[in-house]
Amino acid sequence: MATNKVPENLKQRLKESYDAIAPKYNEWTILHSQYRLYYLDKLLNLLNATEKPQVSTLELGCGCGIPVTQKLxxxxxxxxxxxxxxxxxxxxxxxxxxxxxxxDRLRLVPGDMTELSFAAGSLDAVIGMYSLIHLPSSEQVLMIEKIVGWLKPGGYMLANFTEETIGGVVNEKWLDDKGWVYWSGLGAENTVQVIKDAGLNVVVSEVTEDVVDASFLWVLAKKGLQL
Ligand SMILES: C[S@@+](CC[C@H](N)C(=O)[O-])C[C@H]1O[C@@H](n2cnc3c(N)ncnc32)[C@H](O)[C@@H]1O
Known part of the structure; x- marks a missing residue:
């Protein structure tokens, strides 16, 4: 169901849904990880080329940690x-x-990603796979701006977004009777513009058709410095 209004108690409802459907979602999605791994490899190649003694990363909406957190x-x-x-x-x-x-290289932090806070310029990379799409579009813009603030100069953001402009869509029973979910997105062109306006240089911006019959915009972008 399309909706231009942000549903009440959005975060609480999403939490309850994922608490209920997590095993089913994970069992299904882990089998279809090719794009996650493809774009993660691109990020890792760029990060590893810098040969830092320590690489500080943040994953937003990490799910069950497989395969992305595990690979990091x-x-x-x-x-x-x-x-x-x-x-x-x-x-x-x-x-x-x-x-x-x-x-001690792993820290698990519960809660809404929009409530997180990190020191300015403290992270080498921030990753969000199939997770920022659950925020209302206006919050996605604020989230991108926060991410840029947290990144070190030369740090990277890797995330995917809806290809289409979606004011907001609720699916009452996604994957399961208890799978109430909400998605939103500014569309590929506007999302890339927001990312540039926030101060990132776009390294990769590609639309791929996913296994779920939906297309996603994948963006790998770098904070400042030259590409
Ligand atoms: C579609 S799953 C993706 C999980 C994992 N990143 C993956 O690629 O399989 C979306 C995840 O984002 C989490 N999520 C949704 N809204 C969130 C929010 N506002 N803050 C943090 N996590 C959120 C959900 O609980 C869920 O685990």
């Missing part, structure tokens, strides 16, 4: 703050990742 942690210099609204997802991430010898 497979690099010994990487520290990951992994955030999610759903406590069921974070618990799954804890179980999936605790045996990865990540030690």
């Amino acid at each position: 942690l497979s690099h010994e210099t990487y520290h990951v703050t992994a955030n999610d609204l759903s406590s069921t997802q974070l618990e799954a991430a804890r179980e999936n990742l605790h045996s990865d010898a990540a030690g």
Whole structure:
């Protein structure tokens, strides 16, 4: 159902949905990770080329941590703050990742990504896969601006967004009877413009058709400095 109004208690309802559908979502989605890994590899190649002694990353809406958080942690210099609204997802991430010898390189942070705060210029990369799309479009703009503030000069943002302009869509039963979800997006062109206006240089901006019959805009962008 299309809606221009942001549903009341959006974050609480999304939390409850993902708490309920997380196992089903994860079982389904992990099998279809090719684009996550394809774009993550592009980011890792750029980050690894800098040969930093420590790489500080933030993942927004990390889900159960597979495959993205796990792959970040497979690099010994990487520290990951992994955030999610759903406590069921974070618990799954804890179980999936605790045996990865990540030690103190992994920090799991519950809650709404828009409420997070980090020191300015403190992160090498911020990643959000299929997660910023759950924010109303106006919050996506604010989130991108926050991300830019948190990134170090030369740091990267990797995220995907809806290709189409979607004022807001509610699906009452996505994947499951309890799967109430909301998506929104500014559309590919406007999203890229917002990212540029926020102070990032776009390295990659591509639209791909996903397994779910929907197209997503993937953006890998760098803060300041030259490309
Ligand atoms: C479609 S799943 C994607 C999970 C994972 N990134 C992946 O690629 O499979 C969306 C995730 O974002 C989380 N999420 C939704 N809104 C959020 C918000 N405002 N803050 C933090 N996490 C959120 C959900 O709980 C869910 O785990």
